[in-house]
Amino acid sequence: xxxxxxxxxxxxxxxxxxxxxxxxxxxxxxxxxxxxxxxxxxxxxxxxxxxxxxxxxxxxxxxxxxxxxxxxxxxxxxxxxxxxxxxxxxxxxxxxxxxxxxxxxxxxxxxxxxxxxxxxxxxxxxxxxxxxxxxxxxxxxxxxxxxxxxxxxxxxxxxxxxxxxxxxxxxxx
Numbered sequence: 001x002x003x004x005x006x007x008x009x010x011x012x013x014x015x016x017x018x019x020x021x022x023x024x025x026x027x028x029x030x031x032x033x034x035x036x037x038x039x040x041x042x043x044x045x046x047x048x049x050x051x052x053x054x055x056x057x058x059x060x061x062x063x064x065x066x067x068x069x070x071x072x073x074x075x076x077x078x079x080x081x082x083x084x085x086x087x088x089x090x091x092x093x094x095x096x097x098x099x100x101x102x103x104x105x106x107x108x109x110x111x112x113x114x115x116x117x118x119x120x121x122x123x124x125x126x127x128x129x130x131x132x133x134x135x136x137x138x139x140x141x142x143x144x145x146x147x148x149x150x151x152x153x154x155x156x157x158x159x160x161x162x163x164x165x166x167x168x169x170x171x172x173x
Contacts, residue, residue: 042170044074048086048163051077052135056159056167057142059106066116066123066146067106067172071161073143075135082132083141087162089131098122099131101145103162108154113147 042056057070089099101124106113123146159167
């Protein structure tokens with residue numbers, strides 16, 4: 001497993017385990033420990049793999065002319081789950097590491113906005129050399145992709161992630 005893949009796989013579980021998602025330091029101060037909260041989200045849809053959910057974390061307009069979308073794959077089971085098997089990304093090709101963003105897109109004003117090409121390749125998280133990614137038991141794999149901003153007048157979008165029902169009317173922050 002490469003370093004990027006390792007860091008991205010641990011992103012949300014590490015935040016929760018370390019209490020960085022909003023829990024207090026009361027346990028360190030001698031009070032009874034509290035469970036780390038689930039990261040705030042904009043919606044949850046079941047994924048095509050039983051026991052896995054797609055969690056939409058953020059849709060944010062940035063000053064560089066893009067909208068960044070962050071989502072995760074939450075494995076609710078006690079065993080590892082393979083995701084990305086049905087993507088149209090080609091295993092072993094340059095698109096393989098970007099398989100989770102390959103079939104992702106936004107809809108705004110009747111137009112489709114796919115993962116952007118930043119001139120040097122796709123603007124999305126890479127998850128290793130292959131299109132299939134393993135999410136460990138009870139873990140959430142966080143990922144992201146950027147699309148061209150459809151315009152400042154657009155306030156909400158539809159978010160489409162391969163293998164899950166659409167997230168409709170999502171506000172852009």
